[in-house]
Amino acid sequence: MHAQSLQAILDAGQPVAAHRPWPRFVVTPDIWNTLIEGLADSAWTLLGLWGELGLVHLAVHEEGSGMLGVASLPCPAGCFPSVGRRHPPAQRLERTIADLVGLQPVDAPDIRPWLDHGRWPVRYPLGAATAPTTTMPPYRFLAVEGESLHQIPVGPVHAGIIEPGHFRFTANGEAVARLEQRLGYVHKGIESLLNGATLERAARLVGRVSGDSTVAYALAFARAAEAATETEVPARAHWLRALMAELERLANHCGDIGAICNDAAFALMLAHCAVLREQILRASAAGFGHRLLMDRVVPGGVAADLSVEGVSVLQSLVAEIRRQFPALVTLYDNTASLQDRTAKTGFVKPTLIRQFGCGGYVGRAGGRAFDARRTLGYPPYDVLKFEIPLRTDSDVNGRVWLRICEVEQSLSLIEQILQKLPSGPVRVALKTPGQPCESLALVEGFRGDILLWLRLNGDGTVARCHPRDPSWFQWPLLEAAIEGNIVADFPLCNKSFNGSYSGHDL
Amino acid sequence: MALMHDHLMQGGQMLLLLLLAPLLTGWVRTLKAQLLRRRGPSLLQPYRDLLKLLRKEVVLADSASWLFRVAPYLIFAAIWVAAALVPTFASSLPFSWSADLIAIVALLGTARFFLALAGLDVGTSFGGIGASREMMIASLAEPAMLMLVFTLSLLAGTTELSAVARFMLTADVGLRVSLALALLALIMVAIAENARIPVDNPATHLELTMVHEAMVLEYSGRHLALIELAASLKLLLYLSLLGCIFVPWGMTTAGEEATAYLLGVAAYLAKLGLGGLLLALFETSIAKMRVFRVDQFLSAALMLGLLGALLLFVSRSL
Numbered sequence: 001m002h003a004q005s006l007q008a009i010l011d012a013g014q015p016v017a018a019h020r021p022w023p024r025f026v027v028t029p030d031i032w033n034t035l036i037e038g039l040a041d042s043a044w045t046l047l048g049l050w051g052e053l054g055l056v057h058l059a060v061h062e063e064g065s066g067m068l069g070v071a072s073l074p075c076p077a078g079c080f081p082s083v084g085r086r087h088p089p090a091q092r093l094e095r096t097i098a099d100l101v102g103l104q105p106v107d108a109p110d111i112r113p114w115l116d117h118g119r120w121p122v123r124y125p126l127g128a129a130t131a132p133t134t135t136m137p138p139y140r141f142l143a144v145e146g147e148s149l150h151q152i153p154v155g156p157v158h159a160g161i162i163e164p165g166h167f168r169f170t171a172n173g174e175a176v177a178r179l180e181q182r183l184g185y186v187h188k189g190i191e192s193l194l195n196g197a198t199l200e201r202a203a204r205l206v207g208r209v210s211g212d213s214t215v216a217y218a219l220a221f222a223r224a225a226e227a228a229t230e231t232e233v234p235a236r237a238h239w240l241r242a243l244m245a246e247l248e249r250l251a252n253h254c255g256d257i258g259a260i261c262n263d264a265a266f267a268l269m270l271a272h273c274a275v276l277r278e279q280i281l282r283a284s285a286a287g288f289g290h291r292l293l294m295d296r297v298v299p300g301g302v303a304a305d306l307s308v309e310g311v312s313v314l315q316s317l318v319a320e321i322r323r324q325f326p327a328l329v330t331l332y333d334n335t336a337s338l339q340d341r342t343a344k345t346g347f348v349k350p351t352l353i354r355q356f357g358c359g360g361y362v363g364r365a366g367g368r369a370f371d372a373r374r375t376l377g378y379p380p381y382d383v384l385k386f387e388i389p390l391r392t393d394s395d396v397n398g399r400v401w402l403r404i405c406e407v408e409q410s411l412s413l414i415e416q417i418l419q420k421l422p423s424g425p426v427r428v429a430l431k432t433p434g435q436p437c438e439s440l441a442l443v444e445g446f447r448g449d450i451l452l453w454l455r456l457n458g459d460g461t462v463a464r465c466h467p468r469d470p471s472w473f474q475w476p477l478l479e480a481a482i483e484g485n486i487v488a489d490f491p492l493c494n495k496s497f498n499g500s501y502s503g504h505d506l
Numbered sequence: 507m508a509l510m511h512d513h514l515m516q517g518g519q520m521l522l523l524l525l526l527a528p529l530l531t532g533w534v535r536t537l538k539a540q541l542l543r544r545r546g547p548s549l550l551q552p553y554r555d556l557l558k559l560l561r562k563e564v565v566l567a568d569s570a571s572w573l574f575r576v577a578p579y580l581i582f583a584a585i586w587v588a589a590a591l592v593p594t595f596a597s598s599l600p601f602s603w604s605a606d607l608i609a610i611v612a613l614l615g616t617a618r619f620f621l622a623l624a625g626l627d628v629g630t631s632f633g634g635i636g637a638s639r640e641m642m643i644a645s646l647a648e649p650a651m652l653m654l655v656f657t658l659s660l661l662a663g664t665t666e667l668s669a670v671a672r673f674m675l676t677a678d679v680g681l682r683v684s685l686a687l688a689l690l691a692l693i694m695v696a697i698a699e700n701a702r703i704p705v706d707n708p709a710t711h712l713e714l715t716m717v718h719e720a721m722v723l724e725y726s727g728r729h730l731a732l733i734e735l736a737a738s739l740k741l742l743l744y745l746s747l748l749g750c751i752f753v754p755w756g757m758t759t760a761g762e763e764a765t766a767y768l769l770g771v772a773a774y775l776a777k778l779g780l781g782g783l784l785l786a787l788f789e790t791s792i793a794k795m796r797v798f799r800v801d802q803f804l805s806a807a808l809m810l811g812l813l814g815a816l817l818l819f820v821s822r823s824l
Contacts, residue, residue, distance in 0.1 A: 152631040152714075159723070160711030173638075174797055263715075265707040265794035271542035337704060338793040487635070488797040491712040 006044050006062040009034050010069050018437040020227045024057075024070035032073045032081055035060065040086040045357035045370075047442070048451045048468040049083060049093040051101035053127055056080045057466075059440065059451060061357075066375070070440060070453070075103050082108035089356045089473055100191070102127035112140060115184035115505060125192050144170040144178045152487065156185045163501035167490070174486040179479045186505040194465040199225055199299050199430065202462045206452070207295055209467050210503030215241075215248040216445030217467060217503075218297035220452035223378070224465075225299035227439035228456050229431045235422045237301035238379040243314075243417045244284075244293045244302070246410045249446040250321070251280040253403045253410070256498055260400055261332065263491045264341040272328050276321060283317040286310060301427030311418055318411050318418075329404055342397040346481040346493030350394060356473040360448025362497055365402040366394035372444035384416050396496040432460050445470065447500060469503030515767075520590045522771075523746075527589075527738035528552035530745070530778055537786035552738065556731050564727035567628045577624035578725065578732040581617045585736040588613035589743040593750050595770035596758045597668040597675075605667040607655045610747075611648065614699070617736065618644055625721030632713050636720025639797060643705065643717065646804035647698045653811025654688040654695075658751065660818045661685070667747075671754040683824050687814035689752050694807035696744035700737070702785065704795040705803065708737075715794070742778070749777040 013025030027035070035058060038044050047059035047068070058071045073080050082105035084091035094105040095114035102124035105111075118136025122129050149170050156164035166182040190209055194202050206221040207214045219241055226233055258273025281291040287310035288296050296304050306314075332338065352358075353366035363370060371388045373381040389405035391398045438455045448470025455463040478497050482490055532549040539546025566575070591605040591613075622640050625633035659665045661684070662673040673679065698705045701718035710716060713723065722733050750757070756773025758766045795803065817824040 150631075150634075152635065154714060158711070159713045261793070263712060265703045265710065266792070267538075267542055267709075268790055271544065275543070335791075335793060337795065340799075341793055341796060486797060488715045490714050 004034075005065060006038070006060060006067045006069060007065065009038070010071060013071065016072070016438065018228075018433075018435070019070070020230070020437070020439045022068040022070070022440050024072060024438065024440075027071045027073055029073065029081060032058070032071065035071055036081065036083050036086050039083065039090075042354060046083075046087060046089050046473075047357070047449075048453065048466070049090050049097070050453065050466040050468070051097040051103050051126070052464050053101065054103075056097060056103055057453065058083065059453070063370075068376075068440070068442070078102065079104040079106050081106055084108050084110065087355075089476065092476065093472065100124065100126040115187050117184055120187075125189060126195075139182065141168050141180050141182075142178070146172070146177065148172055149177055156182075165501050169487060169490070171487050174488065176482050176485055176487055176490070179482045179490070181475055181479060183475065183501060184505050186502050188502075188506065190506050191464075191466060194462050197462045199456075199460055199462070202465060203298055204295055206465070206467055207297075209506065210469060210500040211292065211294075212252055213248070213445040213447060213450065213469075213500070213503065214292055214294045215244045215297055216443055216450050217452075218295070219245060220441045220443045220450045220467065221454070221465075222297050222299045223443060224439045224441035224452045224454040225430060225456070227441065228437045228454055229433050229460070231300060231428060231430050233301050234425045234428060235379075236305075236424045237426045239417055239421050240302045240306055240426060241297050242380050242384070243306070243414060243421075244288065244296055245443075245445075246413045246417070247280060247284050247287075247314075248293060250407060250410045250414070251277050251284070252446040253407050254280065254321075254325075256495070257328075257332070257400060257403055257407075259498075260342070260396065260492065260495045261338060263495045264338055266335065266338050269328065269332060269338075272324070272331075276324060276328075279317060279320060283313050286313045298427070300430045301425070303427070305426045306421070311421070314414065315418055318414055321407075321411060325407060332400070332404075339397065341489075341492060342400060342496075343395060345396045345485060345489050346496060347393075347395045348477050348481045350392065352477055352480055353394070356477055358448070358473045358477055359444075359470050360446070360474065361399050361402045361406065362474050362477065363448065364389060365391045365398040367392045370449070372442050372449045376442060378443070380417070384413055386413050396492055399496040430460070432458075434458055436463065447471065447498065447503075448474065467503075467506070469500050469506075471499040471501075471504045475499045475504060515596060516590075519594055519596070520586070523589050523594070523739065523742060524586065524735075526778070527735060527742045528556060530742050530782055531738040533779065533782045534741075534786050537783055538790060541786060541790045552734075556735060559726075559731035559734065560728050562727045564729055567630075567724050569627075569629045570724070571627055573620075574624050574627045574724075575729070577620045577627075578729040578736075580620045581624075582732040582736045582739075584613045584617040584620075585739045585743065588617075589739045589746070591667065592743055592746045593668045593671055593757065594746050595756075595774040596767065597671045597750075597754070603666065607658065607665045607667060607670075608652075610667075610743075611651050611655065614740070614743075615644070615648060617740075621721055621733075624725075628724045630724060632716070632720040632723050635714075636717055636723070639717045640721060643698050643800055643804065646801055646808055647695050650691055650804060650808040650811050651695050653808060653815055654691045657684050657688045657811060657814035657818060660815060660822075667750060671750045671757060672759065674751060674754045675757070675759075684814040684817045685752070687810045687817070689748075691807045691810040691814065692744075692748060692751070694803065694810070696748065698800070698804055698807075700741045700744060703789040704792050705800050707794050715797075745778055745781040746774075748781065749774065753777060 010025045013027035013031050016024040044060045044062040047061050049058050056073050061068050084094045085107050091110050092114055097103050099113050099116035123132045149172055152169040154167040156166045164185040168180045170178045203221050207218040209217050254273050255277040258270035261269035284293050285291045287306050288304045348366050350366045353363050353368050359370055369390050374388050386409045389402050391402050433456050435458045441452045443450055451468040453466045457463045474497055481493050532552045536546040588610045591610055622637040625637040662670040706717040758770040
């Protein structure tokens, strides 16, 4: 354990006014370095690292005390002490800061560009935003040396209809010696678009960062906007948000459990799970008017109230899934040929999971018991009964089973919410802040914890918003998971992670 | 007159195979879709796909040599001839004397050789992966196939297929352990050779897991049409082979009436339909195996073939 608590270290810095609900401190390079040492010693977990003109921000979470805080280091010289030098999970985030803002990490082990492939009309879009003057040199993949090794480049255009990403395998026959990812092909410049946007437009934009997690993203943004403006949301809105979040989790888990099995050519599971997912989407449309529940969670509450008929549709949905799902679990468990593919495949070391602060099913299948719904206990999860499933096998089979358990938990949560749903209004107008204010939100999406940092101008428009997808800390672990596996097992490992390209590339 | 009649029959059978092959593929696909509670494409979809591909322009990789362009024709020709050698509805056709099991194995080997070369020719990594996996499969599937050919020839005293079929139709075959082992081995080899689940997945979009599809990834237009048709013919060939050796009933022999031929065709179609149904059921109920389990799977086929042959050395009545 680190000698000093996170609180004590941060307190040495300059607290920033109007940063809610957790504090932010402007720190000196000394404090910054102490924080890095703490990260490297696993005293606390890295939640996010992002930049803006002349400033880098580091969000950390101390598990023991539950303390969550942001440290901001001014960078007058355009550079900051590298976090990735001592704490590898920060490396890609630093490379992104260098690409987007132009702040350089000093002594960083890896200074290759990450999101910027040299094809944008602008350099440092969140910083100086100048036109590119030089062409970027070709990307250098890490060297792998040894006899009879060969490279297999896969993507960014794949044979199936999936998102683009490049995977560079170095293999010895079938055995993978190294996998290196290259992402950034779906960079949409969302952070630039958010600058100066009204809250309404910003909420829509954030809801489109990663389409499969639209509720979770919209929830993160709404919670941040409400915290910044100190707006109290009606109780019914909190409950309806949780209901939507669980429906989203349920739909994604059902779809993905089938898709993982399909990657082992077991199409039967996919066919049945796709039917389940479709039922969930239709019930969502009946209850809230949108199959994926896009733009239903808005700052100030929710955009659609649930009618009495909606409640009964969702109740029969839960009953229907409870009827069908156990048979599918039995099918999965009893198909030996399928178990042969998933068990012991794509093992991730639990030490790596803890080091990377990896959340979601990848983290919990490897023994890291972090779930923002429980750890932070935001409403209404503080009064709902649910368990956080935990496993230690950390392979493809473990991740599938973890999601099966989470489906059961989500069903129980939906039932509880439908039973106890308070009545009343579902939306209030946001207060106009009057002066600049900031906030941080952390919510649990189906994939893991989504961090969102927000700064509002006095007129209520967005000054800067940074959403951090859970995939940032999952993609690097996929590189580790495939080591020692064979090339043909990669799709199975990849699908069991199901990282978001869109959320990562932003 | 008789000569002409025979040649007509032979030509008719070759055309019949060509016309039937896409239908069999469509039949298996439709059944698989319906087992997954999907409606599935029409039975005629493979024909439409072939027509579409034939009309499309061929896109060639810059690195493709003449071999890449010639290979589809060679592969198609070799597999078509091999398929034509298998007695389908009649056991006495003019090519019967050449309908040798070893010749069929050799023709299929030739087709495979050119397909693997074509996969390597364009120099993409997927072609290489596919070719190397295909060769790993072939190195075990071909000996297994030859072992079961030996088993059959020890029993029937010949490797000529129509003679084997006629022998199987006689009453003194009876139930034999060696034949059961040969049947199992042939089914396992057929699954591997036709790139079916659990060895390969003909419907996958995951380029890293492909075997057959990885080799043909660079093909387009009429080249792809020929390769697809060849793959359909190969499936038909193996089902016909299983039918002709292990369920030869209904097959017409020399000098029978025209109605007997019609009956033979009907029996043949029924066998194909049943074979397709069993294949679809099997493929739906099992996941694909790890690449490195394929050698264990095919080693088992090889051992079964070997055991069948050995049993016959112990006693001709086994």
